[in-house]
Amino acid sequence: MSHADHLTPAQLSRALEMRDLTDPAQGAHALQTLLDSVVSALTAGWGSTVRCVRNSPVVAVRENYDRLGYDRGDVTRARRYTRYVSPTVMLRSHMSAELPTALEDYAGRDEVDELIVAPGLVYRRDAVDRTHVGEPHQVDLWRIRSAQDITDQDMLTMIGSLVDAVLPGAEWKTTDVVHPYTVGGRQIDVLHDGEWLELAECGRIHPDVLRGSGLDPTRWSGLALGMGLERALMLRKGIPDIRYLRASDPRIATQMLDLEPWKHVSPLPAVRRDISVVLGAEHDEETLGDRVRVALGDDADVVESVEVLGRTAHEHLPETARSRLGTELGQVNLLLRIILRPIDRTLTADEANTIRNTIYRAVHEGPVLELI
Structure with a gap:
């Protein structure tokens, strides 16, 4: 990898200066309201404790890929998809990068049933259109238990609670997917305006991820779920353009403070x-x-x-x-x-x-x- 493959200081600075809409310390936003409703729905059913994880988006490549089981030659590591700061440091491409280190804190503990909530900005190289940005918000929701009793039925229950919190009453289905850091991976699709759309992906935490964080897979188990928050909020409110989430126009910005349905705002000429x-x-x-x-x-x-x-x-x-x-x-x-x-x-x-x-x-x- 050459120096030309790395972010310039100006590019890195701009990325780090971007407001994280999921962070209450940086101002209120509907993304926070939606996430709070999801966390409340999940913990109400489980009776689990909640831990929020927020760290700098600058992470070691090892945390983003290796500790989650990605192969050395995996295509997702390519510069075309990843924003590298150096050969060993990058801007995280998914919030799952925060979880292996977070799991280390449970080693030696007993009677744990906790939902780890890791929201924040992730950094992609993506198309320019009404539904994609280069710095989307994502949340990882990982339930960790000090018992080897998490089942696929627990995962389905989690999915049902998630969908009801994001889109109350929506029909949903799952399809099998493969993640290097889960077992029994599922993609969650919801029926919205007659069309099936992806909402999230999940699975049971892979034994190798637990083991790599110092947790014995014969004594620990858990669920791992990742969701794009822009997509979830746009579906919930009926927002037509992803740029509206950061708009300063008062006609739009005031609508980004609650979960009420989107009210049409006449767009300017194209x-x-x-x-x-x-x-x-x-x-x-x-x-x-x-x-x-x-x-x-x-x-x-x-x-x-x-x-x-x-x-x-x-x-x-x-x-x-x-x-x-x-x-x-x-x-x-x-x-x-x-x-x-x-x-x-x-x-x-x-x-x-x-x-x-x-x-x-x-x-x-x-x-x-x-x-x-």
């Missing part, structure tokens, strides 16, 4: 810009989205979406197009549609063109520039 770019064939909407966010910095929230309309490999382009674009083997020509729609102001044509050009320079790798 500005569309289509661009044709050349870049390596390995890139997708996730890596493009990350480049856009990094390039725009604080202005990234004016972009409603970046959509790939067309993708043509070098070898499938007409010769005239290859010559005009300057493509090479291993590259593709992408047609991208950029929708600009700030939440609280209207863009001028010049501002829109400046943002368009910034995005173009950030993603285009060809020798021929087409700026406006």
Whole structure:
């Protein structure tokens, strides 16, 4: 891994300055209300104690991957998905990174039945659209017991309580999934407006994770559940755009303080810009989205979406197009549609063109520039 694969000091500083909407110390937010209702529902059924874990999002790579059972060659470790600070340090990509160390505190204790609540920001390289951000909020909810008696039925009960707290009365189902840190993993989908949508994933804590934290799997057991909080809140309130969760516009911000249904706010006019770019064939909407966010910095929230309309490999382009674009083997020509729609102001044509050009320079790798 080269130094170019690491975050710059400015990028790291910006990531660490971002407000954590789950933290009451940084101001009230509906994400906190929703999480409180989930924790209350789970502990009411179990009678368990509650422990909240909050730490810096800068973690050792070992905590984020190795201690949770990820293979050395796992694709999720790739730079395209992970924000590395150094070869051994990163911004956590999931809240599960906090749990192996948290579990160490139970070694030597008896009569434990506790729900560990680990909420916070995680850092991804993701697409730009109405439902994705590069720094989503996630919560891990792990129940740890000083007894080897956690069963799949306990997990199903946990799922039912979770769904009822997030979407009261919603129909749900599970499908089998594999996590390196759980046994009997399940994906939880809920039926919402006639469509099945993923809400969370869970499983029984893997014996190797317990053992690695100093807990004997013959004496300890538990459940591990992870949920994206933006998705949960957007489903609960009917919020149409993930950017609204951080909006300062009073018409929107006041609605982010409770769990009442979303009240329509007329959006500002959209500005569309289509661009044709050349870049390596390995890139997708996730890596493009990350480049856009990094390039725009604080202005990234004016972009409603970046959509790939067309993708043509070098070898499938007409010769005239290859010559005009300057493509090479291993590259593709992408047609991208950029929708600009700030939440609280209207863009001028010049501002829109400046943002368009910034995005173009950030993603285009060809020798021929087409700026406006």
